[in-house]
Amino acid sequence: MTGPAASDAVRRQIRHEIGRILGPDGAAAAVLPGYEARGGQLAMAERIADAIENDERLLVEAGTGTGKTLAYLVPALLSGRKIVVSTGTKTLQDQIASVDLPRLAQILAAAGRADLGPDAAVMKGLGNYVCRRRLAERDRQGRLVADPDLDRLLGFVESSATGDRAELTELADEAPIWGEVAATPETRIGPRCAFFESCFVTAMRRRAAAARLVIVNHHLFFADLALRTRWPDAQVLPPYEVVIFDEAHQIEDVATEFFGVHASTQRLFALARDLGRETGVPAARAESTSSRLSAAGALFADVLRDLLPPPRAGAEESRAPLPAGLDRGPVRSAYHRLDGVLEEIATWLAPDGQTAADSHRPAEVGALGRRAQALRADLELLIDGRGREHVRWLGASARNVSLHASPVDVSTLLGRALDACPGPIVLTSATLTVAGSFDYVRARTGLGDTAAHATFPSPFNYARQSLLYLATDLPEPNDDRFPAAAAARMAELCAVTGGRALLLFTSFKNLRTAEARLRGSLPFPLLVQGERPRHHLLAALRTNIGSVLLATQSFWEGVDVPGEALSLVVMDRIPFGAPDDPLTRARIDRIRDEGGDPFGAYQLPRAALSLKQGFGRLIRSRADRGIVALLDGRAARKSYGATLRASLPADCPRTESLDDVAEFWARVHPTAAPTAASTPTAAAS
Secondary structure (H helix, E strand, O other): OOOHHHHHHHHHHHHHHHHHHHOOOOHHHHHOOOOOOOHHHHHHHHHHHHHHHOOOEEEEEEOOOOOHHHHHHHHHHHHOOOEEEEEOOHHHHHHHHHHHHHHHHHHHHHOOOHHHOOOEEEOOOHHHEEOHHHHHHHHHOOOOOOOHHHHHHHHHHHHOOOOEHHHOOOOOOOOOHHHHHEOOOOOOOHHHOOOHHHOHHHHHHHHHHHOOEEEEEHHHHHHHHHHOOOOHHHOOOOOOOEEEEOOHHHHHHHHHHHOOEEEEHHHHHHHHHHHHHOOOOOHHHHHHHHHHHHHHHHHHHHHHHOOOOOOOOOOOOEEEEOOOOOOOHHHHHHHHHHHHHHHHHHHHOOOOOHHHHHOOOHHHHHHHHHHHHHHHHHHHHHHHOOOOOEEEEEEEOOOOEEEEEEEOOOHHHHHHHHHOOOOOEEEEEOOOOEOOEOHHHHHHHOOOOOOEEEEEOOOOOHHHHEEEEEOOOOOOOOOOOHHHHHHHHHHHHHHHHOOOEEEEOOOHHHHHHHHHHHHHHOOOOEEEOOOOOHHHHHHHHHHOOOOEEEEOHHHOOOOOOOOOOOOEEEEOOOOOOOOOOHHHHHHHHHHHHOOOOHHHHHHHHHHHHHHHHHHOOOOOOOOOOEEEEEOOOHHHHOOOHHHHHHOOOOOOOEEOOHHHHHHHHHHHOOOOOOOOOOOOOHHHO
16 A cells, blocks of 8 residues: 555554553553643644654644653654654753653553664763763873862763763862863864773764664754864764754754854863873973963953953853954954964864874874864954854853854754754744744744644643732832832742742842842742752752742743742743843844844744743642742733733733732642732832
8 A cells, every 4th residue: 555545544553553652541541650641742742743754844832731752752753763852951851861761661561562662862962971081181190189080080981881971970060170071072083082982972972873762952963063064073963864852942042052153262271271281292392382372362361351341240241242343452463362373283283284193192183283273263253253144242251251253143044954954853842932923933943934833732720720920010120129129029929928939030130139138038948049050959949848049041941840849930020132132132133124123023022932931930730839920010011011921821810919919829728828918018119
């Protein structure tokens, strides 16, 4: 049987298999305690199966609680094709590998389809793995004093099967030694390396080449695309037939990073450090050249820092557009000095040059020469410009100064990258639509009208489980009184729920204002972003019921705290992008120059998706009950507020009254004993 009839038969068979696995009386219900078949999950799995079978591009918005991971993994495995699943974060990547796939293996075995058992490999960016060669070189340098971190690493490589940094829990997150021994695209020398056969990256690539399912993250996926033309030995992903992007709302930002050009003092100083330690060239010249490169890099960093405004209060990085007129003055002078040293290194250590040929370590020496030449090329583009298609900007933190040339509109580049994918493409997320429309994500990803779309609403009963509180009586967000008033209102809301809160801020400045006020007035444990690693803060929020966590942008998504530990999410302002961010400003200007409306076409949709992400932190299970509060009255007063509200669950009730908030909480948590003020405080009025 061939043709349409055969296709229909395949489709019916796959749908039958999906029902046997995920349906009401299926294997999942038999294996997982408390499992409830979800109509949205079944429908989503069937739609993705059709997309894979028909080689479609498909946008899928799956509301929180749909069970989208199993909804795409099951049809992906049933297809029999080589699948790449790309996630937005390493956290989700690890969850799929360590939780979802083992669970799915049990389900498939119960369904009599153990043959589909997730033959999977996890791939992360090179910087997540120990480089045995670099570690051995670091160990050979000798030690005048004990180095516990080096000893931990040496023991780790002897016992680890993967060399993955995530397994090395004894090494502090900020341990400087990791940067000296981690694999990088620039330092990887491929089969010429003496450690190639025992290399963790080699092993990772071989596992992925053999596996039916490869779990990556967006950073690795797009880094691989960008690396193909620059560092052939650093290619990571094996050939694949289908790609599924989970957390697909993030791919524009990730693609922007990897389709741009970057150079930093960290990269310069790493080259100087590795050159100074290279034993394949005369030591005296290596040390002298390394010192001159470090000095030239430090001078270049100093003159670049002078171009930056003071950092915002609490901000980790300052950003500013790179000014015109860099063809003269101290920046040009420092750049020429730096370029001269890099040119000397690139010529001296060229892979096909005499120094490399005469060395007993030709691959390592040639790699240093390639790194110097790549830095030269990137700095030339960054200093002299890449035309109006890119915005050049400068960033600086306490330890690093970086130059960037980012594409103003990444959609064309992203569209070409997606065109290069050989088969079906599925992009899924809980937040792809703005007021029910996929138009924004289509435009920003370059998909245009080439992709079909489907929406599967959350199974949660927001009408019963949640309440949206809009504060309309506070000062305007640009009023100097707003941060203190917002902090006071947060205190009132926390009093209602007995803590159990995630307070989300659009700026570190507002966070610091709230922290100063709440630390002395709230009778609940206060957790503040930056005081401890993210996963420690979230663990404390989960286990110490009543805690209040204050955080900024990175916590607006990816936070999963089901249960009563998180019963209140407060967002201080509508999360519009900072208009003085160089990339945001360039995109606004581009849309305006082309006769468009930057607010309606870019700023508002982007804010709506971020607001939707923030809202999604609250209800994570059918048992959850709680309140989302937005303290920015513009969402209720301004005409564009209708778009923002229409992007949130339609059945979620709304109120502008604190009395309603207290009544709702008493109804859904009758055993709680909140102490709520029924009227705004003087500071908030």
